[in-house]
Amino acid sequence: MFSFDLLLDAVVTGVLLGCFYAAVSLGLSLSFGLLDVPHVAHPAFLVMASYGVFFLNERFDIDPLLAGLLITPLLFVFGLGAYRLYYETFEKRGSDAGVRGIAFFFGIAFIIEVLLILQFGVDQQSVTASYIGKAWRIGDMRIPFRLVVAFAVAAALTILLTLYLSRTFMGRAIRAVAQDQEALRLMGANPIRIKQWAFGIATAVLGIAGALLIIVAPVDPTLDRSYIGRTFCVVVMAGLGSMSGTLVAAIILGVAETIVLTLFGASWAPAISFAMLLGILAVRPQGLFGRRS
Amino acid sequence: MMAPETNAPLLRISALTKRFGGFTALDNVNVDIRPGERFGLIGPNGSGKTTLINCISGAFRTEAGTVVFRDEDITRLAPHVRTRRGIARSFQIPRPFKSMTVAQNLMVALDFASGTGDFVPAAQRRDTLMSILTRMGLESKADVSATKLSQVELRKMELARAMATHPKLLISDEAMAGLSSSEVDEVLDLLMSLADQGITIIMIEHIMQAVMRFSDRMMCLDAGRIIAIGTPAEVMANQRVQEAYLGT
Amino acid sequence: MSRNSLFFWIGAIVFLAAALLMTQVIGNEYPFFACYVILQFIVLSVSWSILGGYAGYVNFGTSAFFGMGVYTAVFLFKVAGAPLAVQIAAAAAVGALMGFALGLLTMRMQGIFFSIATIALTIVIETSITNWRYIGGAAGIQMQRPPVMAPFNSYVQMLFFVQALLVVLAIGTSRYIQNSWMGHGLQALKDDELAAECTGVPTLRLKLLACVISGALMCAAGAPAAMYLQYADPSSAFNLNYSVTVLAMSLIGGTAHWAGPVVGAILLGTTQQLLTVTISSEINLLVLGVMLVLFVVAAPEGIIGLIRRVRHSRKEGEG
Numbered sequence: 001m002f003s004f005d006l007l008l009d010a011v012v013t014g015v016l017l018g019c020f021y022a023a024v025s026l027g028l029s030l031s032f033g034l035l036d037v038p039h040v041a042h043p044a045f046l047v048m049a050s051y052g053v054f055f056l057n058e059r060f061d062i063d064p065l066l067a068g069l070l071i072t073p074l075l076f077v078f079g080l081g082a083y084r085l086y087y088e089t090f091e092k093r094g095s096d097a098g099v100r101g102i103a104f105f106f107g108i109a110f111i112i113e114v115l116l117i118l119q120f121g122v123d124q125q126s127v128t129a130s131y132i133g134k135a136w137r138i139g140d141m142r143i144p145f146r147l148v149v150a151f152a153v154a155a156a157l158t159i160l161l162t163l164y165l166s167r168t169f170m171g172r173a174i175r176a177v178a179q180d181q182e183a184l185r186l187m188g189a190n191p192i193r194i195k196q197w198a199f200g201i202a203t204a205v206l207g208i209a210g211a212l213l214i215i216v217a218p219v220d221p222t223l224d225r226s227y228i229g230r231t232f233c234v235v236v237m238a239g240l241g242s243m244s245g246t247l248v249a250a251i252i253l254g255v256a257e258t259i260v261l262t263l264f265g266a267s268w269a270p271a272i273s274f275a276m277l278l279g280i281l282a283v284r285p286q287g288l289f290g291r292r293s
Numbered sequence: 294m295m296a297p298e299t300n301a302p303l304l305r306i307s308a309l310t311k312r313f314g315g316f317t318a319l320d321n322v323n324v325d326i327r328p329g330e331r332f333g334l335i336g337p338n339g340s341g342k343t344t345l346i347n348c349i350s351g352a353f354r355t356e357a358g359t360v361v362f363r364d365e366d367i368t369r370l371a372p373h374v375r376t377r378r379g380i381a382r383s384f385q386i387p388r389p390f391k392s393m394t395v396a397q398n399l400m401v402a403l404d405f406a407s408g409t410g411d412f413v414p415a416a417q418r419r420d421t422l423m424s425i426l427t428r429m430g431l432e433s434k435a436d437v438s439a440t441k442l443s444q445v446e447l448r449k450m451e452l453a454r455a456m457a458t459h460p461k462l463l464i465s466d467e468a469m470a471g472l473s474s475s476e477v478d479e480v481l482d483l484l485m486s487l488a489d490q491g492i493t494i495i496m497i498e499h500i501m502q503a504v505m506r507f508s509d510r511m512m513c514l515d516a517g518r519i520i521a522i523g524t525p526a527e528v529m530a531n532q533r534v535q536e537a538y539l540g541t
Numbered sequence: 542m543s544r545n546s547l548f549f550w551i552g553a554i555v556f557l558a559a560a561l562l563m564t565q566v567i568g569n570e571y572p573f574f575a576c577y578v579i580l581q582f583i584v585l586s587v588s589w590s591i592l593g594g595y596a597g598y599v600n601f602g603t604s605a606f607f608g609m610g611v612y613t614a615v616f617l618f619k620v621a622g623a624p625l626a627v628q629i630a631a632a633a634a635v636g637a638l639m640g641f642a643l644g645l646l647t648m649r650m651q652g653i654f655f656s657i658a659t660i661a662l663t664i665v666i667e668t669s670i671t672n673w674r675y676i677g678g679a680a681g682i683q684m685q686r687p688p689v690m691a692p693f694n695s696y697v698q699m700l701f702f703v704q705a706l707l708v709v710l711a712i713g714t715s716r717y718i719q720n721s722w723m724g725h726g727l728q729a730l731k732d733d734e735l736a737a738e739c740t741g742v743p744t745l746r747l748k749l750l751a752c753v754i755s756g757a758l759m760c761a762a763g764a765p766a767a768m769y770l771q772y773a774d775p776s777s778a779f780n781l782n783y784s785v786t787v788l789a790m791s792l793i794g795g796t797a798h799w800a801g802p803v804v805g806a807i808l809l810g811t812t813q814q815l816l817t818v819t820i821s822s823e824i825n826l827l828v829l830g831v832m833l834v835l836f837v838v839a840a841p842e843g844i845i846g847l848i849r850r851v852r853h854s855r856k857e858g859e860g
Contacts, residue, residue: 104838111830371743381739388735
């Protein structure tokens, strides 16, 4: 039996969920989309940030979003260091770096996953906050409040990052380095420093994103595996390097997932993002708004 | 200098158009290359020279137009098939197989594109390989890793590897860029001797003296269009060519 | 046959004879359980390396192929009570088809896109199997082993010997490829795909071939696992741990030579057995991850590469 109300509910939830996916994928849009770093460990970093938020929330009763803000500078420094290591080891050397670069990040993701299991156990963890558990009622629809919070924060984050990249000097330098590293070098700027800074930002963003992750649903250490599909699907579907495209692509994914969930049940949900990713890669690999490579 | 043997062109490019998104890199290019010709291709940066080479060798697909090689339409063929048909190219920035020695680099060409049929005993292939290397002046480097070569040696290996595919048409993409004047002469002499063996050569270069010495005919591209084609003297005297290089 | 080949095949026969002897002489089942797992990883790593090592296309979908091998065996056994040999042959066919489909789908993808696509493939297949009630769905399915044939006393011993046969098949195939024109072409395309294509190497065709062969062997390695465990469920059969473990074994051992994955699989497989039993499976995974990162950063050519470098510097010292 097909219910229009159910569908509408799914679409609205899907849009909200999609915005959340956008927030979670923004960092990857920077690191992979603009900087071409094969960052398969991005979801692992995200889950790690969530656990950081969980820790602060459980131990010190800090609001998750605030906790996310608090760990942002830590993540920024971590991102700077991670890129430095990646650059020194791989990007400098050139050949065969592709294979090893991917394996490197996969290994890092694995290590993070196992460390989280050892520290926090395999069970799911969640946070407590005033806005989790309540719901808005609009007509017949029931919209979980935490999704609205996630939507608002995600929208703000996307706007902020897009503005940063287009209005600030550093932001434009980052976009420039993505297009033509050599030209930038000739103008006296150090492309490596710029890329490092960009990667730092991409990781810092995960502070808030990680908070959103654990607000929206409980987390467990292996969650990064499902998010590889979602984040890469969003980034590839958007087209590498397009920040605004990330939002659109993420909403499409969110809506698709929710509709499938409603119509066919939860057991098919994990495959949606991956199936869409395969489709996009096969049919239109440059994505919806891709930059010229 | 050998006179062309037949009247049919070796390579005929008709109405070739290549776009990247909204940017037109090649716009309705038409040119015939005669067998045994020494053809120079010049043009300012971004004029479409390497794009044209990529379209001829098959690395790019074209939006419109045809590429006909020895009376066969190769427009839809994959690069490796075109190589086997007899089109070889070197790359602007050398692309050696870094995990291999110089000899192994050439062996790939001999394994896959030598055109001499499937079963050639290893010893004979080694002989062919060494003779190519000797002609290029690289015989002492045969068993040296490709990562240990100097710039000019890399350029020569590029050409040697292209030669190992037994081409009818060789395209040299800025093989002399960044070399010292004696090195430029080395490479130029090499290309001249290859031309003397009957191989048709298209040379892309910025070093004007070299191109003018080398070419029977020259062509100048600007913004994807041919702005001049003819003898070196004619092309260099052309006002549009001078403007393209010096700017207005 | 060249001298090297002669030595190789003599070694293979000796290996098989030793394996057979083990089954007749050793009564305790545990060594066979442990060795079966190590042999299985040798097959998986060697097969993976045909595409991942020779061509440089990092396939994260080992779990997909392995899992499909398991479930092909399960399906055929449930539907027709098929004997082990048929299960393995069918799994190889399924793997070949999957490899072909993977190759076609990812034909124009390079680097990380290819790798992500293989992860995607794994999850999509796993989800599909999870939703298929007939072969157990998410809960899994139990199986009963058929009676064992002579000369083996226990089914596990027979599986052990079968896996030893697969090891010889996989290594023999990998060795042949490495030394043939196919191996040279793959090496060229790994170094520089565009240059290889322009030098006459039919890169798409070679990649497809490598996908098919690699896929067939990996899938075949999974088939006996159904009977080994007497149980199959999607989340363990398709567990991404297989992908990371095989990747680690191949990269740590060294991908340029067929012996690399063998060394890696034996080393890490043994470590795995030891650590999982004495400490915990989590610590084992941690060690795996750390070793992978260490080798990728510091010793990119793997153990084989290190050995070569030592030999080379010794030669230069003497000469």
